Amino acid sequence: MLTSAQKNSRSRQSFVSLKTKTFSKIAQTLGSDFQIIFERDPAARNWLEVLCCYPGLHALVLHRIAHWLYLQQIPFFPRFLSHIGRFLTGIEIHPGATIGRGVFIDHGMGVVIGETAIVGDYCLIYQNVTLGGTGKESGKRHPTLGNHVIVGTGAKVLGNIQIGNHVRIGAGSIVLANVPNDCTVVGVPGRIISRSGRGCPLEHGKLPDVEASVIRSLIDRIEQLEQKLQTLECDPTQTNDVEDKQQPAHSTRLDSFLADAGELEATFLVCELPQINHSTTDSQLTHATFYTHTTMSHNAHSFPSSATQ
Template identity: 45%
Template sequence: MKNVETLASIDPVWARITREARQAVVQEPLLGGFIHTSLLHHTTIECALAYRTAMKLSSGEMSEQILREIADEAYSSDPEIGLAARADLVATYERDPACHRFLQPILFFKGYQAVQGYRLGHWLWNHGRTDLAYFFQMRISEIFGVDIHPAARLGRGIMIDHAHSIVIGETAAVGDNVSMLHSVTLGGTGKEDGDRHPKIGNGVLIGAGAKVLGNIMVGHCSRIAAGSVVLEDVPPKTTVAGVPARVVGAAGCAEPAITMDQLLSGEEI
């Protein structure tokens, strides 16, 4: 009991994950081996994520062992990666109504898993290991359907729901506590070089199928309606919608990325 209490005080996120994992084994014994190897055999969330990422991204071209060693090195070298992983997990739990336990994103949610893979690729990119970073990008795209350039910058508390056909370009920057749904593109507008991708502020909600194109700024706590094509700067705390997108009203709440409210009111329309 003392060890459990100590773990909870040091890392409450990992303590909750392991508690849920033990309960899950009792409820579904057929998944016991999977849950033990993925979670209960590890001492930290970093170790578990290194194992899960290596298992998902390994192939005949790159073994699970090599990928796990790379992941272990990244987590040991930069504690921020593990802290961001915890923030992403809590964000997913709080914002996705389909997420009922902390263990679900690590085991089952490809949006969460893809972002954690990106974070390792970004670490490689920042350490000059660009070809290996591109390998991570390629495998994440192949396995999860999420294409995030390893040079892109993502903050903490990122939640990508459903995570199908996500594209985030090389010079894109995404702030903290951002939520986006499937088929979102943060892309360029052509073949221009240099800084050519969007900058997304903190607390932004990006609806399904939205395309944000070019070196533009999406202000803090704004909201982009599903299916919109955004080609110009978005003021903070506003809602934009349409093709091309235009301001249709206020954001509707102080933190749209957390409430996940995507409905436009009659006044906005």
């Protein structure tokens, strides 16, 4: 039968053992945070420079202490420590956020990480990134990042969404929907442009301009329609259903552009041409009616582009 003194002694030993393991884990995590800087940043020269001149590391050190205090349900001090970290580094991390080991916040100014955000191991986050919510709802309202995720400069990842492992998010992108593993996302809103996202983390700027490609397709299509109008004007005996061999290629590119945008509004651009005959004037040809029809489609999009009478 244990005495009261023995029970208290065992309780103290258990408490000390738990705290020792906790601080040992924090120390190991901070060691990973320190070491990853040399692997990710070619400008890192020596340990003293990294220790004194990297605000991302300073922010993580303060956050890991604040997060531990937050888990102990200690009031005020976790938020106050987070506020000090923001003042010193320009990086705002809520003490409730969960951040894995080996995370590197490069440059860091303007980074915001919300209370319920989860960041996996060995993620790379650049300046002006926001991992935020989309409203005033309670509970889990911030994104979850998997392991080895790269978030480019100025990107916004908003809402309770899941970002898979080895995902690359381009600079300035706004991500509002779940992203599977090994994908590259760019644009506003974010669109998946590649499903083999593993690569050198320092090549995050080598991303295609998908918007420019689609705009080029639209311009090409307009030029084709203008040529068709000129042909019909010169030879009114021709019909309007001239075969357009390039139409499927344009539709494919536009469908591909819209396919990974989630439940977005797909705008169908349709051209109505007046009946062509000998009395048709240039004004009537010029003022062909264009109208848009919006629809919601989660699975597939079509983009009819041929002229109709």
